[in-house]
Amino acid sequence: MDISTSRIPLPGAELISVRIGDQAYAIDIMAVREIRGWTAATPLPHAPPHVLGMMNLRGAIQPVIDLGARLGLGMAEPGPSSVVVVAQIGDAQMGLVVDAVSDILTVTEGLIQPPPSVGSIESTTYVAGVMTTDTGIVSLLSLDHILPAEVQATAVAAAA
C-alpha cells in the first residue's frame, strides 16, 4: 500500500468525523475498531503529556492518547460527553480521546484535497487531506504518526 493510496481513501469509503474543541477532524472508518464513552484512564508514570494513561478494553490494556494534545491543540479536559475512539494503528490499538463524534461521512470523488503546503513537515505528517463540508473545513487525519514508531512498537509489544 503506497502512501498516496493509503493516505487518501477512495470514493465510497467512509470517514468518522470527530470534534476537538471547535475544530472538526476526520478518521478513516476502517482504522476505527470501536467507539466508547469516556472513562477515567489509569495514569502511566513518566508518560508524555499527551498520553493520558491506560484503559482496559475487554481485558486488553491500551494507551489513551489526548488527540488534541498530540495534534498541538492544547490539553483536553475529558468529561462525561467525551468520547474514546479505539483506533487500529498498524498492529497497535489505542484510545484517542476527542470531545465528540459528529458524523459518518462518505467519501465522494474530489471531496478530499491535499493539505496546503505551509512549509511544515509536521502538518503534512498528521494531515492526509482536507475536505469542505457544510459545517466548515474538516481535516483528514493520518493516524500512522500519532505515536512514534518506538512507542508503537512498545504498544504492540505490550498488546502482544
Add this chain to the structure above:
Amino acid sequence: MLARLSITWKLMLAVGVSFGVLAGLTAALRAAKVTGVALVASEVILAVAVIVMLSVTIGRVIGRRLSEITGALSTLSAGVYDKPVQGVQATDAVGEIARALDGLRHVLAESRAVRAGQAASDLAAEQERRRVEGEGAEAGRQQALVVATLAEGLSRLAHGDLTARVGETFAPQYEALKHDFNVAMSQLQNTIGVAVGATSSMRSGADEISRAADDLSRRTEQQAASLEETAAALDEITATVRRTAEGATHARGVVETARTNAAESAEVVRKATAAMGEIEGSSRQIEQIIGVIDEIAFQTNLLALNAGVEAARAGEAGRGFAVVASEVRALAQRSAQAAKEIKALIHASGEQVGQGVTLVAETGKALQVIVSQVAEINGIVAEIASSAQEQATGLHQVNSAINQMDQVTQQNAAMVEESTAASHALANEAVELAKLIGQFRTHDGEPAVQAPAPRARAHAPTRGGSARLAVVARQDSWEEF
C-alpha cells in the same frame, strides 16, 4: 265805775242784811239787778226798805245803836272807810249788823285800796308805754333802714346779682343781720361761682360722655358684626370637623379592610413561596430525568456509531445495517437535541422560578411592611378620630361661649342705648343748668355764663329714635344666627 262799786257795795249790804232779814227781800234785790235804772231804783228802794224795815222792826229798842249804825253807814256813804263801826261787840242782831257793817267797811276799804293800787299800776304802765313808744320810734327808723337796705340787697339777689353787699352801718342789734347777710351772699357767690365752673366742666363732661356713648354704640355694632362672622366661621369649622370625623371613621374601616387583605395576602405569598419551592423541586427532578434521557441518547449515539463502524467494515453486506445505524443515530441525536432543549427550558424555568421566589419573598416582606404601616395608619386614624371628637367638644364649648358673648353683646347694646339716651339727657340738663346758673352775676360785668345754644336738644330725640331702631334691627339680625 263808782256806780258799779256802789251797786256792788249795796248788793253786798243787801246780802249782809239778808242774813238776818227776809229771803224775799233778797230775791227782790236780785231781781232789781236787771237794768241800770231799775238797779238804782231798786237799790234806793232796798235801802229805804231796809232802813224802814230796821226802823220798824227794831224800833226804839235799838234806836240809839241803829243811829250809830246809821252814822257809820253815812260815814261809809261819804267814802270814809277808816272809821270803825261802833257796837260790834254786841251779841244781838244790831251787833250782828254792826259786825256785818264793819265787815262791809273792811271790804270797802280793801276794795278802795285795791282800786288805788290798780290806778297806780295803770299809771306806771302808761308811763312805760309812752317811754316804749319813744324808743319804738327810734327803733322804727333803724328797722326801716335795715329793711330797705336788705330789701334792696334781696332785690338784687332776686335779679341774680350775687355781688350785692350791705355797706351801711346798722344799729348794733342789726349788725349781726348785716354780717349774716353779707356772709350768706358771699357764700352764695362762692357757691354759685364754683357751680358755674362745675357746670362748665359738667357740660364738657356730658358732651364727652355723649361722644363716648356714640363711639361705644358704633363699636358695639362692629362687635356684633364680628361676632356674626365668627359664628359663621364657626359653623364652617364645625361642618369641616364633622366631615373630618366622618372621613376618619371611613378611613378606619378602609384601613381595617386593607389590614385584613394584607394579612390574607401574606398567607397567599407564603403559599406562593411554597408552590415555587415545589416547582423548583419538580424542575430538579425533571433535570435529572432529562439527564438520564440525555445519557441514554448519548449511549444510543455511541452504539449507533459502533454499528455504523461495524457496517462499514462489513462492506457491501453491511450497507443496509449502516442505514439502520444511521437512522438510530439520527433518533439518538434528535433525542439528545430534544433533551438539550428541554434542559435549557428547564434551566430557564428554574431561573424564572428562582426569580419568582425572590419576588414573592420581596412581596411578602413588602406586605409585612404594609401590614405594620397599616397598623400605624390605624393608630393615626384613631388619633385623628379622637382629635376630631375633641375638636367637636371644643367647638361645642366655643359655640356656647359665642352664644354667651352674643347675649352679653345684646345686653351691652341695650345698656349702651340707655346710656346714650341718658348721656344726651345729661347733656341737655347740663345746658339747662348752665343757662340757669348763667343768670347769676357772680362778679362785676356780664353774667358768668352765657346760656349756650341747646344744640344737643334737637339732636337727641332723632339720635335716640334711630339708635332704638338700630338696636331692634341688630336684635333681629342676631336672632338669625
